[in-house]
Amino acid sequence: MSQLFSLATKRALITGSGRGIGFLMAKGLAEAGAEVIINATQQAGAQSAAEKLRALGHTAHAVAFDVTDSHQIHQAIDDIEAKIGPIDILINNAGIQRRRPFLEFAEQDWNDVIAVNQTAVFLVSQTVARHMAKRQSGKIINIGSMQSELGRDTITPYAASKGAVTMLTRGMCVELARYNIQVNGIAPGYFATEMTQALVDDKAFTEWLTKRTPAARWGNPEELIGAAVFLSSKASDFVNGHLLFVDGGMRVAV
Ligand code: NDP
Numbered sequence: 049m050s051q052l053f054s055l056a057t058k059r060a061l062i063t064g065s066g067r068g069i070g071f072l073m074a075k076g077l078a079e080a081g082a083e084v085i086i087n088a089t090q091q092a093g094a095q096s097a098a099e100k101l102r103a104l105g106h107t108a109h110a111v112a113f114d115v116t117d118s119h120q121i122h123q124a125i126d127d128i129e130a131k132i133g134p135i136d137i138l139i140n141n142a143g144i145q146r147r148r149p150f151l152e153f154a155e156q157d158w159n160d161v162i163a164v165n166q167t168a169v170f171l172v173s174q175t176v177a178r179h180m181a182k183r184q185s186g187k188i189i190n191i192g193s194m195q196s197e198l199g200r201d202t203i204t205p206y207a208a209s210k211g212a213v214t215m216l217t218r219g220m221c222v223e224l225a226r227y228n229i230q231v232n233g234i235a236p237g238y239f240a241t242e243m244t245q246a247l248v249d250d251k252a253f254t255e256w257l258t259k260r261t262p263a264a265r266w267g268n269p270e271e272l273i274g275a276a277v278f279l280s281s282k283a284s285d286f287v288n289g290h291l292l293f294v295d296g297g298m299r300v301a302v
Pocket of ligand 1: 064065067087088089093114115116140141142144164192193235236238239240241242244
């Protein structure tokens with residue numbers, strides 16, 4: 049791999065990386081040379097994912113914490129920095145989705161979605177960026193969603209939370225550039241994971257998706273690795289505040 053994209057000597061924390069897109073991005077960063085820190089809500093989930101990467105010859109650690117709990121975040125980040133080493137790259141990937149019609153959406157579900165998808169990006173980024181700022185170096189990647197661009201049935205709170213991730217990305221870019229920290233986002237379209245399993249199983253939805261997406265198919269979660277490696281690497285040092293859509297062209301098609 050070109051030195052421009054090499055992550056050798058870099059250490060990356062990826063939230064929500066015990067499974068799904070987070071795990072594949074952690075694997076991709078490890079393949080590019082990074083030491084990775086797997087995070088999940090439970091230690092067992094983080095541990096088994098880290099073991100899978102170690103079995104492939106990568107250096108991987110497991111650190112469980114709930115991204116909505118500021119006490120757990122502070123403790124975990126301080127522990128990582130002191131016992132494992134400085135975090136060079138943070139990927140805010142943890143996310144949840146609740147689908148219900150707007151008129152039926154419960155306040156608790158709204159609060160849960162906002163806490164994981166939006167507030168956690170603020171909390172985890174601020175905690176990690178305080179360490180990065182002292183070192184005058186770092187890269188933060190926020191996983192948003194192409195849904196933040198579309199009005200669509202049953203996922204208004206999710207889309208709103210991801211819209212906030214777009215603005216967190218832009219604001220953090222402006223405020224953290226002075227510390228040589230680049231902040232960018234990735235906005236995936238539709239990818240088959242546990243989060244979207246009900247849609248994958250819904251034939252009518254897949255028919256709609258293939259008509260609506262220029263690429264005419266679901267995304268393969270591995271297709272997000274390239275964007276994550278690029279935005280983590282030296283190759284993107286002058287890319288800042290950008291949201292990279294990985295959606296088979298869906299956002300720009302009418
Ligand atoms: P999954 O449902 O497969 O995985 C979600 C991950 O988030 C899990 O690892 C889960 O950890 C973690 N997580 C959830 N809540 C918390 C929490 N409170 N603290 C720590 N970790 C938490 O989702 P995907 O892999 O599909 O999605 C990953 C990201 O990509 C999300 O931000 C999602 O919104 C975004 N995205 C996904 C798309 C798709 O089509 N799949 C499209 C656009 C964006 P645990 O295993 O411990 O439960």
